[in-house]
Amino acid sequence: MTNLFFFLTMFCAGITIAVQPSINARLAQRVGVLESSCISFAVGTLALLVLVLLTGKGSFRGLVDATWWEWTGGLLGATFVTATIVVVPRIGTAAAMSAVIAAQLITGIALDQVGAFGMRVVPVDAKRVIGALLLLAGAALIKGN
Structure with missing residues (x-):
């Protein structure tokens, strides 16, 4: 499979991440x-x-050998979902997602730089820094007042 396929897969996943908070926020009005x-x-x-x-x-048996931080993904996900349920109705989906995307990109660049959590190292370069700065500028513009 090509990198384009993987990129498009994540693009589609991004669509779901943008739609999910509004659906969850609507449900929150009821429950x-x-x-x-x-x-x-x-x-x-x-x-x-x-x-x-x-x-x-795979097998769930590997859970017994997992370190404590390998269990935190669900907690981080729950934090994200709950934050979006609270924030999206107040500032809108676009503003909330622009903040999320900017934070994800900057964090991703930092994690790539050090090869965090055993992933491959992808050094910071000028293109990545410029991209992050442009994304931050875009997030500021989308946020508005």
């Missing part, structure tokens, strides 16, 4: 903020469980 987050994760967990049962090739 509450934390309840909406819980339901979001429960539905996602159920969907993933079905996929694991149908196509999974």
